Amino acid sequence: MANGLGYTIMDSPIGPLLLASTEEGLCHIQFEVEQDGIAQLTRWCKKTFLGVTPVRDDERNAAAKKQLEEYFAGERKVFDLPIVLYGTPFQKSVWNALADIPYGETKSYKDIALAIGAAKAVRAIGGANNRNPIPIIIPCHRVIGSNGALVGYGGGLPIKEHLLALEGVPLHIQTTLDQAIRF
Missing domain, CATH: 3.30.160 (Double Stranded RNA Binding Domain)
Incomplete structure (x- = not known):
């Protein structure tokens, strides 16, 4: 093709x-x-x-x-692929910040907001994170709530938990519905 x-x-x-x-x-x-x-x-x-x-x-x-x-298989921590992002300039800035989160680490929505110079855009960061077109490669699963809670994930929280466990992230993070709606 x-x-x-x-x-x-x-x-x-x-x-x-x-x-x-x-x-x-x-x-x-x-x-x-x-x-x-x-x-x-x-x-x-x-x-x-x-x-x-x-x-x-x-x-x-x-x-x-x-x-x-x-x-x-636990054999790759960094992806080396050409990618093409289709989204707004704001979404692309969020997705680029997500790509900078190292394997096995997490950041909060607030951390991402600060990284892109949009400190008051925490909810918008969540929206862009939710629209990430290349999950796993652009590691939106590594974003958690500022209170340490796992929050929504396009593939579902069990998949987010699986990916974080694969990367060795401690899963002492609570996932109650009350916490899941907070950024």
Whole structure:
């Protein structure tokens, strides 16, 4: 496939993942792909104005799949992939700050807000974090509440807990609903 968006679906310890890449690089990872994954990817393409129909392309996504397999096996701590971000300038600034969170460490939404010079934008940081198109590679799972609580995650809190445990982050963090709604 020369142009457009190519996807593949891979098995992982947290369930199937849909990986999608343009010619320039990986641009999307999606959880929960069993029933409606391609339709969700197509809607994402329309929403980001890519204007393409995704097609299966395992070869285009082979490097991303390999690096994710290494990550899940505990053999990779840093990803080395070309990525392409589709989002607003604010979202991209948040996602770039997330990418700076080292393996095995966590930051709060407030930490991210301060890092991008938007100290009062904690809720907006949460919104951008929630719209991260490349979870795991851009480690939004490493963001926790300022009180140390695990907070929402696009793949669900059990997946967030799994990823943090894989990275050796102590999971003494409480995940009650009351704490999960606070940033």
